Amino acid sequence: MKKNWILSLVVTLTLIGLFPVQALAIDFEIETVRIDAQLNEDGSASVTERFTYAFEEDxxxxxxxxxxxxxxxxxxxxxFENGKALRTEFVDGMYRVYRAGEDGDTVTIDLTYTITDVVEKFEDGAQFYYAFFDESNESAYQDITISVTPPGTSTNTEALGYEEAFGSQMVTADGTALFEIGLVDEGENGDVRAIFDADLFPALSTSNGAVRDDMAEDNIRMQEQAAVFSENQQTASTIAKPAVTVGGTLLLLSVLVLWLRAARRKKSVQSDASGFTVPAETMSIPATLYFTNSPFLSPHVTVAAILDLIRKGNLRQVSEDQFELVDRNTQYAHEETLLKLLVDRIGNGKEFTLTQVKEFTQKTIYHAEYNEAIAKWNKGVRAEVLSHRFYEKHPTLRWTAGVASAAFVGIAIYTAIYDLLPWTFGSVMLAMGTLFLALFYSPLTREGHEIRSQWRTLKKEFLMVTEEQWKSLTEDERKRAYAYLLGSDSKTATKQATAFHAATSSSDDSSFVMNPVFLTTIFVAANTSTSASASGGATSGGGAGVGGGGGGSGAF
Structure with a gap:
């Protein structure tokens, strides 16, 4: 019976991303394989193999x-190819046949060789028991047929195929043993065994004992195994059909209900948001950007964080280049991390300059230190966001989904063992879907939707805001909006900063930032320098066939 390759597929899907997959050097398909073993009276076999390859690469x-x-x-x-001899080479237990070609070629190659002393003669017959491929084979055969022909007509031929070859055997009128195996996946065994009339091999000495009874016992044993397999397969199908069908229906309905509920909540919040207003302060500006814009904090967000520290009174901009420490007491841990980097490590403990930032980040020896500090700051910003109840937990639902995922994994493995491909595939999909639900289902609360919608509305409406609307805001609102919009869009941040600078200068708080363009340029350059530094940095088988022998095919 066929050993299952689907189980390997399930394991691969489970472990995907954890281990690198070795890519084949050449992309090809072996369409047909015809192997004819012509037995000789001296017990040798003259083998002719015909392989048809379809290549998709040179x-x-x-x-x-x-x-x-x-x-x-x-x-x-x-x-040979069409009777013309080809150059061959034996390297590391493998024969190489040199026949170059291009993408799209279909090539038929004939291989010939002799196996000596392969026929064993017993009292009740002469046996050929061999494996032309085994689990070391790394290429699938789409259609393989093996014939074992005696040196003369055999009137009492018996044949038996093992594993992949089981059930494929038949005996022709002249006593040839024929194995029409068909598809064989890579990594599979498939021994062939045939017993012929002993008098066809007069040159061989007769060994004591009989082999026909032994082969008959093997046949009975494998038929019994096949019957048990078929019974278990039916049981697996009986279990899998309702489980996958009902499970899939419930999963789809659950996802639909959850999506509709989330969509209604989001729509109701968005309908309440209109016009240009600055939302109330619930988080620091970098945390707000993390939650409402992107969890990947760009250098523009670092600039926005500095402006937020100026707004809060922790820093003061003395000149276009110079910033002075005013107060070390910060509201959040990530603000303390940023101050330590800028003031204590880059500056002199009391102040820092943008020139110092530029010089510090241009030196390769400081790149790792700078990146570690920024990573710690990112982690702190994320921690601030997670400290708020912006996401629903749903522990019961997620635990239920996790248990269901484990159950579907079990069903996938169970059905894979018994070659039930459709139910295996369905179980794998359901296992992945429920696992995704268990790991990642944390919908936004109404408060989370409101905050995200309000800040995104501000960003959208800013392009149409008038100077009168801008001046109607309080100084703190202008500063928060100024910092948020500077950090929210890396592509247009410079343009936004310039517009804000002009608007701010027309009000009474122009000292908030003297040159946002210069400030942004320095930290973009710092990120570029340090990121560049950070980023700078077929086998021969042993013969697994029960009857001995084995091998495989490939290309180079």
């Missing part, structure tokens, strides 16, 4: 690994 040739069964040897390996 190639240099094909490979064939042949693992010798104990007591036998492989001799006189040759390769």
């Amino acid at each position: 190639f240099n040739g094909i490979t064939r690994s042949l693992i010798e069964k104990e007591g036998t040897s492989i001799e006189n390996f040759q390769a």
Whole structure:
């Protein structure tokens, strides 16, 4: 019976992203394989193999690994195309056949070789028991047929295929054993076994014992295993069908209900937001940007954080280049982290200049330190956001989804063992869907929607705000809006900053920032310098066939 490849697929999907996948050097498909083992009276086999390859890349040739069964040897390996001999080479237990070609070529190669002493003669018959491929094979065969032909007509031929070859055997009128196996995936075993009339091999000495009864026992055993497999397969199908069908329906309905509820909440909040207003202060500006704009904090957000510290009275801008520490007592830990970096590490403990920031970040030896400090600041900003109840928890729903995901993983493995591909695929999809729900379902609360909607409305309406509307805001509102909009869009931040500077200068708080363009440029350059520094930094098998032998195919 066929060993399942679907189980490997399930495991691969489960572990995806954890391990790198080795890419094939050449993209190809082996469309057909025809192997004819012509047995000789001396117990050897003259083998002819015909491989048809369809290539999707340029190639240099094909490979064939042949693992010798104990007591036998492989001799006189040759390769041909349309009767023309091709150059071959034996390297590291593998034959290389040199025949270069291009993407889109379909090539048929004939391989010939002799296996010596491969036929064993017993009292009740002469046996050929061999594996032409085994689990070391790294290429799938789309359609493989193996024939074992006796040196003369055999009137009492018996044949049996193992594993992938089980059930494929038949005996022709002249006593040839034929195995029409069909599709064989990579990494599979498939021994073939045939017993012929003993008198066809007069040159061989007869060993004591009989082999036909042994093969008959193997056949009975495998048929019993196949019957058990079929029964278990039916049981697995009986369990999987309602589980996957009902589970899939419930998952889809649950997702639909949850999505509709979230959409209604979001729509009701958005309908309440209109006009240009500055939302009430609930978080620091960098945390607000993290929550409402993007969790990836750009250098523009660093500038916005500095402006927020100026607004809060922790810093004072003395000149275009110079900033002075006024108060070390901060509201949030990430603000303290930023002050320590700028004032204590880059500056002199009392003040810092943008020139010092530029010089510090241009030196490679300080890049790791700067990046670590910024990463710590990012982590602190995220911690501030998470300290608010902007996301619903739903522990019962998420635990239920987690348990359901584990159950679907079990069903996927169970059905994979018994070759129930549609139900395996459905179970994997449901397992992934419920796992995603368990890990990531944390919808925004109404408060979270309100804050996000208000700040995004401010950003949208700012392009149409009049100077009169701007002046009608309080000084604190102007400063918060100024910092937020400077940090919210890295593509147009400079343009926004210039517009804000002009508007601010027309009011009474022009000292809030003397040159936002210069300030932004310095920190964008610092990020560029430090980020650049941070970013600078086929085998031969052993023969797994029960009857001995084995091998595989490939290309190079």
